Amino acid sequence: MxxxxxxxxxxxxxxxxxxxxRFWKRTDDGLFLAFAIAxxxxxxxxxxxxxxxxxxxxxxxxxxxRLLAFSVLIAAIFRKNRAAKQ
Structure with a gap:
């Protein structure tokens, strides 16, 4: 079981x-790619x-x-937030 x-x-x-x-292909947003990889x-x-x-x-x-997957997510979120501030 x-x-x-x-x-x-x-x-x-x-x-x-x-x-x-699929959403990454539509929007070309790196955050969606990071979620797909994770x-x-x-x-x-x-x-x-x-x-x-x-x-x-x-x-x-x-x-x-699993650590690698969550590290990819954290790095992508950090990158997205840093790009939004600039």
């Missing part, structure tokens, strides 16, 4: 990535967790993928 739910969550992340990618990374991390059967003690590398 856990594998099925993890796959569903991974699919949801990838659908959200495609959703933001959701793609989150989907990748969730899929790796579901498919690799990694023991709980060795899952810290998966959290690095």
């Amino acid at each position: 856990f594998d099925f739910l993890s796959g569903s969550v991974a699919f949801g992340f990838l659908v959200a990535a495609l959703f933001f990618l 959701f793609g990374l989150l989907g990748l991390g969730q899929a790796v967790q579901a498919l690799a059967n990694i023991p709980h003690e060795e899952r810290e590398y998966i959290f690095l993928i």
Whole structure:
């Protein structure tokens, strides 16, 4: 059951990535591209967790993928806010 739910969550992340990618193509706004990349990374991390059967003690590398995704979001929001002030 856990594998099925993890796959569903991974699919949801990838659908959200495609959703933001479509808006990026329409508006050419870098924030939408950052959200697409971040959701793609989150989907990748969730899929790796579901498919690799990694023991709980060795899952810290998966959290690095999530850290990268959230770092992309923070950097994009910071860049967008900095550009708005200038």
